[in-house]
Every structure is written in structure tokens, then in C-alpha cells.
Amino acid sequence: MVTNKPVPDIVVGRLPIYLRALRRFQEEACITISSADLARRLAIGSAQIRKDLSHFGEFGRQGRGYDVSRLTTELSRILKVDREWGMALVGAGDLGSAISQYAGFRARGFRVKCVFDKDPAKIGRRFADLEVLGMEHLLAQVAALSIRVAIVAVPADEAQAVVNDLVAAGIRAILNYAPISIAVPPGVSIQHIDPVVHLQRMTYYLE
Amino acid sequence: MVTNKPVPDIVVGRLPIYLRALRRFQEEACITISSADLARRLAIGSAQIRKDLSHFGEFGRQGRGYDVSRLTTELSRILKVDREWGMALVGAGDLGSAISQYAGFRARGFRVKCVFDKDPAKIGRRFADLEVLGMEHLLAQVAALSIRVAIVAVPADEAQAVVNDLVAAGIRAILNYAPISIAVPPGVSIQHIDPVVHLQRMTYYLE
DNA sequence: TAGATTGTTAATCGATTAACAATC
């Protein structure tokens, strides 16, 4: 049942996982899957999948399940990944270089369109087909290219200032690789990637 | 109050975030902080921090707060990151190369000790001071180096098989960079890093 | 039709939060 209440973040957060699994079912040439099929693959409950999807509409058929291609299309539309998103990358060090070369972004519709750094030694270098620009070009570039998404790959102690600049430039979604918690104003999303945090969540259980 | 009930995963999952914030307070030369100070920095509730910590002991003082250095030590001990952890890396492509060079691991006590790939073209190459080995050496190396932690950086369709090999070799904690959900037996932890999932969690809110 | 599976309800489960006695 679709209401006008906002969908819980935790539900939205699972949709990309469903979408990723659907792509694999598609690669395996599955035409139709049940919520139980998907649940088995993801090691979660089938009721949770049905309930999550019910926030957005009725995409299945009783007795048959879900059409893999239809559900992929619907989830892509809901998540707004039925288009290409250009991204700004701030930080042209080793990590930034690895990020700009990561094929997984382009393969799923995300593309680094411009690269910035504040270090004069890095400005002017080429990152694939992009020239590293100074931070003073951020505002104009983001506006000119209509960019809403950015990746932060600077040291922890510079990250908050960079995020502030990005928000001021109109960026509304930020993927942060700096190992630090960062504040953003309402209306701006931020997600953090810190592999060490994930490792530390596991060492607790070792021994 | 410390009981013998297992601490919820969601609580354990927040400890690395607390630890990361503590290191920054330490860099700022803070001696003592209150749960409210930490909560403000992390944009969460102070009661949650106190309740989370109370699962493990009493680390604060009424009226004073927490000693930054003491709490850092305690959390490091709880998470078992008061030591160095050697890691096996599987996958010697671009992503594996970036991972092996990522300074953030070593800086926080995680070190890649051996690298494996199944591609004969990659075997024998050098990754910093390590030689890329064939998968047939996995079992012996992991045993010889007493490694319990591994990183998977292979294509999605190879990841499950690699994880099975790792588990068979005695690995008990796996950081997976392949964009796929993977099953592990009880007693083995797995965490996933897929930056595109994080981006897709944000595009939903755009426009 | 008979069998299967959805979408939804209601119950259960677990996590977060507010409040405050204890106490440094």
C-alpha cells in the first residue's frame, strides 16, 4: 500500500542490494523470481522484501512472483539510477586516482566529470581525460556541468571544509572516503566509506 | 551493566565510529570529553553512547565524563585492534593494487601480508614488497602466517568461490569489495564495500 | 481448477530515547 508517508531510510537503503541481486538473476537468464528466491540469495526474510517493495507499489503477481526485468526497471526508476549521474571528485592523491579509475562507477551509471585538489603540485595533472583543477574552479564547474553528486577523497582534517565548499556549490549527495564523521545541512545526503571501520566490526568477533 | 548476553551487532558496529572520533579528540589534545561532546560530533544521542558503552563496562566518571585516552584504550581492547592484524588479499587487478597501497590500513593496524590471484598473467608480479601467488598457495600461506582476515577484490562471479576457499583455509573475517552478496558459514564474518550501493542510497533523495 | 505466491495485517521483537538517582 503506497501512502504519502516518507519511506524509512532503512528500506531505501536495501533497494540497491535488491537491485544488485536482480542484475545477477538477469545474468543467469532468470525471467521470474519469487520473493523467496531473492530472500534466499540475500539471506534475509521474504516477508521483508515484499514489505519493502510494497512501500512503492505492487510489482508482483500472486502465484507467479516478480518479473526480473520489470522489477529491475522499477527499482532503477525509484532509486533514480535510470540515468547517468555526473560526479565531482575532490582529492587527487592515490585514493582519488584509484577512485577515478574504478570501472564499477561507470558500469552502473556514475561518472567522474571533474577533479579538484588544493595542492598546487597536483593541479594541472591529468586524471584519465580530466585535468585536475584548483578548488577555486569548483563552483563554476559544478554549475556548468549540472553536477549534484561528489566524492571526497582528501585527508580527514580537510574533509569538513571540502564538504562545506561542495554544499555551497550546490552538491546534494556526497560519498566521503575520509575517515571522519562529517556534518551536512538538511537536504544534503552523505555516505561514508571507511574500510577500516568494517574490519574493526569483524575483529571484535575473532578469537 | 555488563551481562553475559551477547552485545547486539548494531552496538558493536558503532564502536569503530566512536573510536575514530576519539582519535580526533586526541589529536585536538582533549583530555576529557562527555558523552554529549561525542554525541554532538557524531550527530547522535548522548544516551545512545552511554548505553552502548555500558554493555562493556563503566568507563566514565559522574560529573566529569570520559578520559579520552582511557576510552580509546578500552575500545581498542574490546574491538581487538590493540594489535596488528595480517591480511590476505585475493585479486591482483587495479582494485587489488589500490587496496594494497592504501595507507589507511597500515595506519590503523591492518597489513596486507600476502596477495593471490588465479590469473597466470598476474602471478609473479610484485605488489610493493609482495609477490602475487597462485591460489594453490593460499592454504599454506594463510596457515604459515597465522592469518585470520582477508580482503576479496575479484570480479563478482568469482567472489563466492574465492570466499569458500578462504573459509576453508581458516579465514574468519572477510572484507568483500566484489559487488555481490555472499554467503558465509556461522563463525565467519563478512562485510561488504560497494561504493555504488552508497551512491544509489543517495540518488533516491535527489531532485 | 489446484497450487503458488503476493500484499497486508497484526503481533512480536528489538532499538532508541527520556528521565533521573547515584555520585564524582
Place this chain on the structure above:
DNA sequence: TAGATTGTTAATCGATTAACAATC
């Protein structure tokens, strides 16, 4: 001491799960 802040309780809030009528 007076002020501040912890550790803990109990209430609230929200998410997960089981169950099943609807129906393809």
C-alpha cells in the same frame, strides 16, 4: 558543597516477522 554527568531504568518508538486472505 554545588554543578555536572554518568549508568540504568522504563517508556516509546520503529522495524521485523508470521500468518493468511486475495488472487494470479
